Amino acid sequence: MKKKQKIxxxxxxxxxxxxxxxxxxxAKILKKSGTEVDVWTLKKGDFQREFEKEQIPVSILSKTIGEDRLRQYQLIxxxxxxxxxxxxxxxxxTRTVLYxxxxxxxxALVRDCGLHMEHIQNANxxxxxxxxxxxxxxxxxxxxxxxxxxxxVKDDYEGQLNLVSDGRIHFLLSGTYEERKGFDIAIAAFLCMPEELKKVTRLHIAGQMPEWSRGFWERLRAIYDERIIEHGMIADEEKRLALYRKMNVFVIPSRDEACSLVALEGAMLxxxxxxxxxxxxxxxxKRKKYIYPTEDVEALCRKMCEATSRRELLIRGMEMRRAYKQAATEKVYKKEFLKMMKGILR
Structure with a gap:
């Protein structure tokens, strides 16, 4: 009998x-494919419960890790x-991938957090x-x-078209409230919208407000108007998705974002x-129609104004759903991920 892979x-x-x-x-993909999965973390936290729901054990990384413990894994x-x-x-x-x-x-992470670029250069x-x-x-x-x-991202689509249901267009910012995420750019753009559009638009903000960026988000809170609604960090996945389903436009105004799960979730919905x-x-x-120059408040404001057309919202929603199915489903990822793992473990 073939021995189970352990990752x-x-x-x-x-x-x-x-x-x-x-x-x-x-972890879920590996487990479904019959692989034994362990998870170690440098810092414990509330998200561990999401792994535990899947019966995937999470351990705190030991300061002293013996070689024998690492050798039991075919891949890290x-x-x-x-x-x-x-x-x-x-x-x-053992075989190791830096993801x-x-x-x-x-x-900036090298400068501010004491990390070292040499580790990337030296990774196989x-x-x-x-x-x-x-x-x-x-x-x-x-x-x-x-x-x-x-x-x-997991496909939680319920067949809902991107319609305006209460006479208002709902914009969403979601993520950690920090300067890199560019929430200040989006808030400034939202506040610059013409008066006639201000009457029919709302901006929702969901995400963690860390203590280390308190100065940043406190300054922004001071300029909110009554159309800006804070939801805080929503740990419950169902509640978070319930909020997302009520939105019409997902805005990702980051100064730097290597991907953005929020964008993928918006497209999925x-x-x-x-x-x-x-x-x-x-x-x-693919048409870059709703891509704007980073930190350009006026350009973002124009895009947000364009996205108040009910017809445009419907068309763009369907386009993004198609894009999700082509590029960001579990099926697409699983195929590419397992193919890559097979190549590494060859």
């Missing part, structure tokens, strides 16, 4: 944010640049999540081998998307 996934944290969510998706996947310090040691013992979910923000296998991220990493980090594997040029998920918008 270790290493996360830098367990928070309700994009990177741990993506790692959970990988290190998730994000924050785990890159482990790659040189781990790959000497980078960052892009142009890598130099590096995977990133978009062509946008690939171009930057290839030029600036020079890894030995670099592959692109687009993210996916058949919503219109507006993205900056520095969002890796722009491969969803």
């Amino acid at each position: 270790l996934l290493v996360s830098h944290e367990m928070t309700y944010t994009g990177a741990p969510r993506s790692l959970l998706n990988i 996947i290190l998730n994000t640049f924050f785990t890159a310090h482990l790659v040189e040691r781990f790959q000497k013992i 980078i979910r960052e892009g142009r923000n890598i130099p 296998e590096v995977v990133c999540i978009s062509e946008y991220a690939e171009a930057f990493i290839r030029e600036n980090c020079m890894p030995h081998k670099l592959s692109v594997l687009h993210n996916f 058949g919503k219109a998307l507006i993205m900056s040029e520095h969002v890796g998920a722009q491969y969803l918008d």
Whole structure:
């Protein structure tokens, strides 16, 4: 009888944010394919319960890891640049992949978080999540081998068209409330809309407000008007999706975003998307109709105004749903992921 493959996934944290969510998706795919999966994390957190729901054990990474413990795994996947310090040691013992979910923000992480670009350069296998991220990493980090594997999100579509149901167009910002995410650009653009459109638009903000970016989000809160609605961090997946289904337009105004699970979720739900040029998920918008120059408030405002047309919302929603089915389903990802793993383990 063929022995089950055993794969270790290493996360830098367990928070309700994009990177741990993506790692959970990988864990589910591996488990469904008959692979034994263990998960280690550098920092424990509430998101561990999502792995536990799938009967996938999560352990805190020990400061002293014996080689015998690592040898039991045929493959180790290190998730994000924050785990890159482990790659040189781990790959000497067993096959190891550094799965980078960052892009142009890598130099800032080196500067501000004490991370080292040399770990990327020295990794035998590096995977990133978009062509946008690939171009930057290839030029600036020079890894030995670099592959692109687009993210996916689970298909929770219920057949709902992107219609305006209450006489108002609902825009969404979702993610960690920090400068890199560009919420300030989107809020400024939203507040600049013409008076006649202000009457029929609402901006919803969902996501974590970390203490380390308090100064940033407190300044923005001071300029809100009554059309801006905060939902905070929504840990419950069903409640988060319930909010998303009520939206018409997902805005991803990031100064840098290697992909954006929020964009993929918007496309999956058949919503219109507006993205900056520095969002890796722009491969969803092949015509680039709703891509605007990063940090350009006026350009974003124009895109948001265009997205108040009911006909445009319906058409764009259907286009994004088709784009999701072509590029970001579990089926598409699973095929490419398992093909890549087979090549690495050959």
